[in-house]
Amino acid sequence: MVIAFLRTIILYVFIIAGIRLMGKRQVGELEPSELVLALLIADLAAVPMQDFGIPLLTGLIPILTLLCLTMALSVLTMKSVRFRAVLCGRPSIIVDNGKLRQREMKRNRFTLDELMEELRMKGVTDLSTVKYAILETNGQLSVLPFAAQKPPTAQELELHLPEPGLPVILINDGRLMRQALRLRGLDLTWLDRQLRAHKVSRVQDVFLMTVDETNQVLLLEKEAVR
């Protein structure tokens, strides 16, 4: 059993180091330690689950060891910036003040195609409009355009727009969300009035109904009833 315990620690550290060396592009949205935990736990749980000749503890001890290690590492990454940099890496500036840093791309094994793909996904088609592009430690690319390329905000246009707040779902596929209705301070009489205003007779005929903090209603009927 002590062998299982020590092997788990060695494998965990080894795989984290491997994931770190693979670079950010392989990580996706998880931090390296989280990715390793996800990779290992599923496999560790599956082995004693399938093979009844192996004691359950052979799976439980490594899983508990991994969870403890992850908890310890997460606290250490919170406490120490240096440790966080070692475990998770640092963000890499791919475009710095409009200038593409090819060496940084090479270091992260980040190809031009991947950069253009990420920019397109962010709605940017022209690289010259990008002031900063930062490859984050979770593998995501943050894109900051030049000020001249940014769309103006309501504040910059000196417009005073109402704040609608978070819309709440009141009817979800024909089902009334009574708790949401109560939390918004509304009642069934108000709901009936809204349904009548939208020429709907029953809650079951509504596909989606939301209301925001200014009581603005969005109502979509079910297609089948039309």
Added chain:
Amino acid sequence: MKRLWIALLLLAGLLAGTLLHTWSLDGFTRGLTGSLERAQQLAQADRWQEAAALTEEALQNWSDRDVYLHVLLRHADTDQIYAGFREVLALLGSGEYGEYAAANARLVTQIGLLSEAEQLTLKNIF
């Protein structure tokens, strides 16, 4: 910081528990192999009944820890050792020293390997 200490305490607890298991298994298997070796010496001196009684006692010790052994060791290994005990006892009844000695040596080796596989050595880790 409390979470860090909890995690470290749990890790220390796991390490201590696994080391305790290794130490306990080593002592247990040493006791068993000692009994089986003594039984073989008795059989060699034609004291078959005493050898059989010593082997029965070793099997009883093994069976007393059946749950513990099944929870912590591979079932195939524990089953193999149980079958080995039965074989050795049957051969003790037959009075065939050559066959008994071979089966007993095999059982002693299997029990020894069981403990050796759990020892904290570089060979086992890698």
